[in-house]
Amino acid sequence: MASFEPILLRNRGVENSTSLEVYASRGGYQAVRKVLQRSPADVIEEVKSANLRGRGGAGFPAGVKWSFLPKDRTRTLLCVNADESEPPTFCNRVLIETDPHQLIEGTIIAAYATQSQVAYVYMRGEFHEQFHILQKAIDEAYAAGYLGKNVFGSEFSVECYVHRGAGAYVCGEETGLIESLEGKRGWPRIKPPFPAVEGLFALPTVVNNVETLSCLPHIIERGADWFTGIGPAHSAGPKLFCVSGPVNKPGCYEGAMDITVRDLIERDDMGGGMMDGKEIRAVFPGGISMGVLTADEINMKLDFDDPRNFGLLGLGTAAAVVVDTDTDLRSVLRNIARFYGTESCGQCTQCREGTSWMNKIATRIAMGAGRVEDLDILLETARNMGMMPGLSICGLPDGATFPIETLVKKFRPELEAAILAQEPGRAEAVLNVLN
Amino acid sequence: MKGRERIHGPALLHEGPRKDSRPSDSGLCVTLAQEDREGIHGPAVQRLPIAIEIRMAWKTIDRTTPVVDADAPPVLSDGVRDKIRSFFVRYETKRAVLLPALHVVQHALGHISWQAMAEIAEILEIPPSDVMDTVSFYTHFWTHPKGKKVITVCRSLSCELMGGADMLDTLKKKLNITEHETTTDGRYSLVTEECLAGCDHAPCLLVNEKLHKRVQPADVDKLLADDSNDRVTMPRSDLFDPPHETSESPNGADEA
Numbered sequence: 001m002a003s004f005e006p007i008l009l010r011n012r013g014v015e016n017s018t019s020l021e022v023y024a025s026r027g028g029y030q031a032v033r034k035v036l037q038r039s040p041a042d043v044i045e046e047v048k049s050a051n052l053r054g055r056g057g058a059g060f061p062a063g064v065k066w067s068f069l070p071k072d073r074t075r076t077l078l079c080v081n082a083d084e085s086e087p088p089t090f091c092n093r094v095l096i097e098t099d100p101h102q103l104i105e106g107t108i109i110a111a112y113a114t115q116s117q118v119a120y121v122y123m124r125g126e127f128h129e130q131f132h133i134l135q136k137a138i139d140e141a142y143a144a145g146y147l148g149k150n151v152f153g154s155e156f157s158v159e160c161y162v163h164r165g166a167g168a169y170v171c172g173e174e175t176g177l178i179e180s181l182e183g184k185r186g187w188p189r190i191k192p193p194f195p196a197v198e199g200l201f202a203l204p205t206v207v208n209n210v211e212t213l214s215c216l217p218h219i220i221e222r223g224a225d226w227f228t229g230i231g232p233a234h235s236a237g238p239k240l241f242c243v244s245g246p247v248n249k250p251g252c253y254e255g256a257m258d259i260t261v262r263d264l265i266e267r268d269d270m271g272g273g274m275m276d277g278k279e280i281r282a283v284f285p286g287g288i289s290m291g292v293l294t295a296d297e298i299n300m301k302l303d304f305d306d307p308r309n310f311g312l313l314g315l316g317t318a319a320a321v322v323v324d325t326d327t328d329l330r331s332v333l334r335n336i337a338r339f340y341g342t343e344s345c346g347q348c349t350q351c352r353e354g355t356s357w358m359n360k361i362a363t364r365i366a367m368g369a370g371r372v373e374d375l376d377i378l379l380e381t382a383r384n385m386g387m388m389p390g391l392s393i394c395g396l397p398d399g400a401t402f403p404i405e406t407l408v409k410k411f412r413p414e415l416e417a418a419i420l421a422q423e424p425g426r427a428e429a430v431l432n433v434l435n
Numbered sequence: 436m437k438g439r440e441r442i443h444g445p446a447l448l449h450e451g452p453r454k455d456s457r458p459s460d461s462g463l464c465v466t467l468a469q470e471d472r473e474g475i476h477g478p479a480v481q482r483l484p485i486a487i488e489i490r491m492a493w494k495t496i497d498r499t500t501p502v503v504d505a506d507a508p509p510v511l512s513d514g515v516r517d518k519i520r521s522f523f524v525r526y527e528t529k530r531a532v533l534l535p536a537l538h539v540v541q542h543a544l545g546h547i548s549w550q551a552m553a554e555i556a557e558i559l560e561i562p563p564s565d566v567m568d569t570v571s572f573y574t575h576f577w578t579h580p581k582g583k584k585v586i587t588v589c590r591s592l593s594c595e596l597m598g599g600a601d602m603l604d605t606l607k608k609k610l611n612i613t614e615h616e617t618t619t620d621g622r623y624s625l626v627t628e629e630c631l632a633g634c635d636h637a638p639c640l641l642v643n644e645k646l647h648k649r650v651q652p653a654d655v656d657k658l659l660a661d662d663s664n665d666r667v668t669m670p671r672s673d674l675f676d677p678p679h680e681t682s683e684s685p686n687g688a689d690e691a
Contacts (some may be wrong), residue, residue: 084637088592088630089632091629093632093633118525120597125573128633128641128645130645132644132671133669135674164535164675166534166537168573181526181534182530183530183531185570185572187570201526244595245597245634246596310551321596323596335590335595336592339629342629343629358495
């Protein structure tokens with residue numbers, strides 16, 4: 001397969017790539033100059049026809065999202081979602097570390113298209129080094145007149161502020177992010193009203209992911225037709241894929257959305273195959289929330305549509321973690337259940353209780369004190385958490401049930417065998433103490 | 436019972452060593468205390484002891500002792516207050532300055548005390564309960580003093596697959612503390628967190644702001660002995676730092 005010409009990562013490996021000087025010398029900040037000559041509506045049309053689908057996980061077209069803004073608005077706010085917290089996703093971290101000015105240019109373009117006065121970059125609290133890099137880049141952009149009043153000498157003005165989170169997965173959900181920006185707990189809001197109508201400070205608000213915004217300068221520079229020419233029609237444009245776990249070259253790789261999970265793990269210019277001759281047992285291909293694939297299913301295409309054919313929630317963040325055959329799946333189950341048990345915000349009963357019980361049950365199974373019927377209880381809990389779309393305020397419970405449900409369903413024989421092989425009487429002993 | 440929080444008030448009636456670990460009193464609940472210890476590979480799971488912890492199902496509230504002493508001198512310096520106010524221009528409401536304010540105060544004082552919360556509330560013109568509401572939601576804010584450096588170990592899937600549990604164990608042994616504890620010399624606090632977004636460098640950990648990549652159990656000694664293990668390589672932004680004059684803080688600033 002021909003190697004992919006990097007677009008979003010084209011400055012990775014270039015010396016001093018985080019500086020404005022280097023970014024500008026490599027064609028940076030040309031797109032935004034062009035954009036300022038065009039009308040905002042024209043820019044929205046261009047992005048719409050590029051079919052730029054949101055890279056944060058949901059895959060909603062960015063241009064369409066922008067067009068939901070009320071026509072008669074006077075103030076608009078833009079939020080940049082840099083709260084990347086989905087294990088095992090790190091592509092936004094790589095983008096910020098290697099090319100912060102690309103993100104800033106994309107942010108100015110989005111702010112212009114939506115006529116936003118302020119752009120808030122909501123950055124997760126764990127990103128310390130990345131914060132320093134981005135803040136330095138923002139300072140540089142301000143000093144050069146690219147941010148603030150009359151950007152590039154035009155009539156358009158936009159302020160750009162970094163807002164640092166403080167450790168909460170749910171703040172990556174767009175209304176949770178908005179609440180957190182307002183100084184509150186990151187509790188997602190009931191929709192409608194959608195943020196485009198009533199968002200941050202009750203003003204029309206657009207929330208876009210770092211990777212989505214980083215695509216914008218390239219769409220403007222090279223046109224929507226060029227963008228739609230990359231990858232399949234429904235999943236156009238370059239995409240960052242992450243791979244981690246016991247592979248030879250864990251990392252962030254760029255490609256069109258026509259590659260498979262197998263490519264991502266095995267290709268020499270990507271994951272480079274399994275470490276020390278280990279074998280694949282399972283892969284979580286899109287962040288853990290999307291669900292799991294067996295070793296037989298890794299020919300799944302990493303685009304926005306194919307994951308549904310494998311019982312997964314969607315493409316998610318296209319970040320794969322590989323589980324090898326030496327690993328005890330009960331511990332994987334427990335690790336995942338604990339994640340959601342910790343990160344559920346606690347607003348909706350079924351999510352708060354469901355994730356916490358799934359954590360307790362999975363912990364007991366991982367302790368070697370499981371029962372076969374516990375697997376059915378896990379499935380039933382999962383069903384109760386997501387039996388009706390719209391039952392919960394946000395998508396977290398869906399994200400919590402898919403990995404548990406797919407893991408239990410697809411690996412039931414292995415899990416049952418492990419439970420049956422545990423020390424006899426242990427489950428009963430533990431349950432007796434608990435009762 | 437190491438690392439357990441003490442329960443104050445009438446609940447003390449039942450404190451002290453118990454003869455019977457299986458209570459029949461209806462006021463008691465039993466929770467699984469087994470925490471975060473198991474390795475991800477099979478055998479580690481099997482050798483785990485089952486630990487059962489008993490705790491009261493209720494906590495009592497002491498309404499007789501004021502949370503904040505009204506006569507105590509303010510804990511926030513004028514410099515810190517000005518720094519907090521400098522964020523006002525960025526947001527539509529004063530409450531939105533809460534997260535930046537909490538970051539600044541935690542940097543200045545090491546943690547966010549009740550009194551600091553009350554003073555922040557005054558600056559932002561919101562009730563102190565709103566400050567507490569927000570503080571209690573986010574895991575990064577400390578309401579009690581922490582060590583000079585905080586080690587944050589990632590415990591999510593990629594790191595666990597790559598030996599994160601062994602690394603965490605080694606750290607606990609070397610520091611002689613467990614999670615959410617501080618060493619007796621006050622040098623280090625240890626916490627675990629979900630994904631640090633460093634999965635390509637698993638297993639990873641943060642020492643204050645510095646991300647350490649691919650930390651193996653054998654690297655732990657060297658890491659802890661290195662005085663500059665929290666120094667980041669890029670130029671730091673002081674946006675969320677307190678002004679320099681606030682080094683009078685009783686707990687020492689976060690930055691060593």
